Amino acid sequence: MSVALKPTRREEIVTAAGELFSKRGFHGTSMRDLGKHIDLRGSSLYAHFASKDDLLWAIVDGAARAFVAAADAVAPELKPTAKLTALIEAHLRVIGSELPYATVFFNDWSHLSDTRKQHLIAMRDDYQRRFADVIAAGAALGEFGAVDVDLATLVVLSALNYSYQWLDPDGRLGHAELAAAIAGQLIGGLRDPQTSIALTPTSTARAK
């Protein structure tokens, strides 16, 4: 919440950690490396975080909460198409506006301690259900076709999540245009999923 002016030392640490972890990975960054970036001894970081895992958790949990908060801000009374559009826009906004944190979130969540990993998975399942519910409602109302809701949800969220790899806040398209185009494409796929074309049996050989 308080971000703009006079970041606390703790915030400074989290910001720097977000940048370093996102570039070199959690295990590829040492506490000493991190300290150097904010003129602090590595050992002094432990006055603010009891462990490296706690620091990772600050980032990952913060990102998870940002996703939930953005989805919470979507008007609940919207019809499925409009609601899914808003959810997609919100999701992309969080990724785009907090790219280093989003990168750490997606790349390094698996290196959290077991308890926290479980906690995070529960949060993710909840979050995912919001998308699934909207897609199911859209299918029920005829706004979307008769899709496999769980699979369709995974496809939509996959397309959104992987965008942390290529989203460019300073890119050719502004956020609104980008989000609208992506939402349009993903929702088009829900409205009119194509029935499968018989696949020619391509190479049956395993590639390796």
Place this chain on the structure above:
Amino acid sequence: MSVALKPTRREEIVTAAGELFSKRGFHGTSMRDLGKHIDLRGSSLYAHFASKDDLLWAIVDGAARAFVAAADAVAPELKPTAKLTALIEAHLRVIGSELPYATVFFNDWSHLSDTRKQHLIAMRDDYQRRFADVIAAGAALGEFGAVDVDLATLVVLSALNYSYQWLDPDGRLGHAELAAAIAGQLIGGLRDPQTSIALTPTSTARAK
């Protein structure tokens, strides 16, 4: 190619590294850890690989080649819709059949040495172009709508790539069904992208 019987020691190492790196990450796995899993001292691994980076490269380059080989096996004369379906199926087949390698490919490619990273990015750009070309051809022929080709390509490949996180070779759906459903959804989005709905200005507050 030679996989079924009597793996060489080198293959054994790569297989074990694929499993460990995919679980704990490249920097989270030590050469000694790896050695233990195949009854070898960590130092003995250096008789087969000159460096840990070489070992990561064996995995990542192998996965990259598998993607290219699978795409090469797609009949070139197919019309855009059928061709894109086949490309999607091929991409998912590589991920699903080599899940640990695919996981390392997507999670740890950024930890390669700079030269190799550059090499890999060039391969990826080539590979990506195959998808972009088919989508552009489809748009030109009217099989697809007038999409932003580069963006539409990123959305399709993002949806496919992130699937390494949840694809389950022993899951509810078989590979063919799964691939057909995913391809149907993604191609539906290219055929009939929805024009954007005016977005209500949801929370303008940054989430963090």
Place this chain on the structure above:
DNA sequence: CCTACCGATCGGTAGG
């Protein structure tokens, strides 16, 4: 492929 070893570095603590 092993033993023995290198210098460097790791996450973290004690005690101020």
Place this chain on the structure above:
DNA sequence: CCTACCGATCGGTAGG
């Protein structure tokens, strides 16, 4: 927030 330090471990090499 620092100095000094802990035991453990890292990637990698020498020499067989």
